[in-house]
Amino acid sequence: MAILLHNAILATMSDGYGLSQDAIVIDGDQIAWMGGLTDLPATYARAERHDLAGRLVTPALIDCHSHIVFAGDRAAEFEMRLNGASYEEVARAGGGILSTVSATRAASEAALLANALTRADQMIAGGVATLEIKSGYGLTVADEMKLLRVAREVGRQRPLSVRVTHLAAHAIAPEYTGRAGAYIDEVAIPSLQAAQAEGLVDAVDAFCEGIAFSPAQVERVFLAAQALGLPVKLHAEQLSDLKGAVLAARFKALSADHIEYMGVDGVAALARSGSVAVILPGAFYTLRETQIPPIAALRAAGVPMAVATDCNPGSAPMTSLTLAMNMACTLFRMTPLEALQGTTLHAARALGLHDRGQIAAGQRADLAIWHAQHPAELSYRIGATPLHTRIFGGRFDA
Numbered sequence: 001m002a003i004l005l006h007n008a009i010l011a012t013m014s015d016g017y018g019l020s021q022d023a024i025v026i027d028g029d030q031i032a033w034m035g036g037l038t039d040l041p042a043t044y045a046r047a048e049r050h051d052l053a054g055r056l057v058t059p060a061l062i063d064c065h066s067h068i069v070f071a072g073d074r075a076a077e078f079e080m081r082l083n084g085a086s087y088e089e090v091a092r093a094g095g096g097i098l099s100t101v102s103a104t105r106a107a108s109e110a111a112l113l114a115n116a117l118t119r120a121d122q123m124i125a126g127g128v129a130t131l132e133i134k135s136g137y138g139l140t141v142a143d144e145m146k147l148l149r150v151a152r153e154v155g156r157q158r159p160l161s162v163r164v165t166h167l168a169a170h171a172i173a174p175e176y177t178g179r180a181g182a183y184i185d186e187v188a189i190p191s192l193q194a195a196q197a198e199g200l201v202d203a204v205d206a207f208c209e210g211i212a213f214s215p216a217q218v219e220r221v222f223l224a225a226q227a228l229g230l231p232v233k234l235h236a237e238q239l240s241d242l243k244g245a246v247l248a249a250r251f252k253a254l255s256a257d258h259i260e261y262m263g264v265d266g267v268a269a270l271a272r273s274g275s276v277a278v279i280l281p282g283a284f285y286t287l288r289e290t291q292i293p294p295i296a297a298l299r300a301a302g303v304p305m306a307v308a309t310d311c312n313p314g315s316a317p318m319t320s321l322t323l324a325m326n327m328a329c330t331l332f333r334m335t336p337l338e339a340l341q342g343t344t345l346h347a348a349r350a351l352g353l354h355d356r357g358q359i360a361a362g363q364r365a366d367l368a369i370w371h372a373q374h375p376a377e378l379s380y381r382i383g384a385t386p387l388h389t390r391i392f393g394g395r396f397d398a
């Protein structure tokens, strides 16, 4: 039976917030109709009615950048950094990503899944219905496959659309210290090919940075992705400007992510390629970074900006996407409208999805009903979980 939602404030996200007081009819897993209650088509007269008591409804949130499959934690490194060590110094001393790699390799697939599900549940409770999950803490062919399988399984076990991203080019495995090129040839590319053969990959990412891979090495991963027909994205300009965004744009990347140190050339390249700029204020906050991403230039160039958690054990131990929205506003002076576009409309584009991110007839019925009346409240509160109810694919959460 169809479902009718009425007496709600809708932020449709078409043309700004697209605020309206219309009713919505959900039929199956799609939004079937939207309009004034008095114009309800006769076919939906008997739909199951839900009075939302004036609450705000938005598209369910989309977290387009996360690394939730890992074992262990990095609290000790947090302390080291508070005592003055930088993220790069910790990484070069064999800590950082590589310490999570050891813990992750040692963990069973079942344990990794249990951990990832806990994080996914927190995201669901925060209003997220689509989540991107990356590999990148295995760094052998077998371990990367293990992480990708776990990521896929999260989407089978929960009411959540999961997009899986291959990120074997996240760090140089300890067995390949000083031999990043060999790691690309022997692990990053073969693991991509093997994972793609098993349907475990939706997109391909890499970390382009002094402590990770050079643009030339990333380009080889991108060429392998292109040969497999897979879209790419990139961790670019997080700690320095290696021109990763320009490279990503050349490959028509879905997105360039982090981009604190991106220059005007990167902004122009993203504007030309139509790639999304993914803003990750949680990592900026955790690393006590001071270089702010070029928000004003991106805005002026019309580059769509998404906002994501980057949930990971090192630089962003956070699962709250509304907290990331708050940080995007407070730390980067994004507007609450931009923050919400960044977790709905533009986040969908960053994943190459066009069937979600707005409230409109024909879109997937993924909705978030909030304890709020105005969308700016979602960015304004700090660390709150303002979700009232979530609807995933036309079904209310139990």
Ligand code: DI6
Pocket (backbone or CB within 6 Å): 096, 097, 100, 170, 207, 235, 238, 283, 310, 312, 313, 314, 315, 316
């Ligand atoms: N940049 C990040 O912020 C995450 N990955 C990356 O390339 C951090 C990953 C970690 O520190 O575990």
Ligand code: FE
Pocket (backbone or CB within 6 Å): 065, 067, 235, 310, 312
């Ligand atoms: Fe990341």
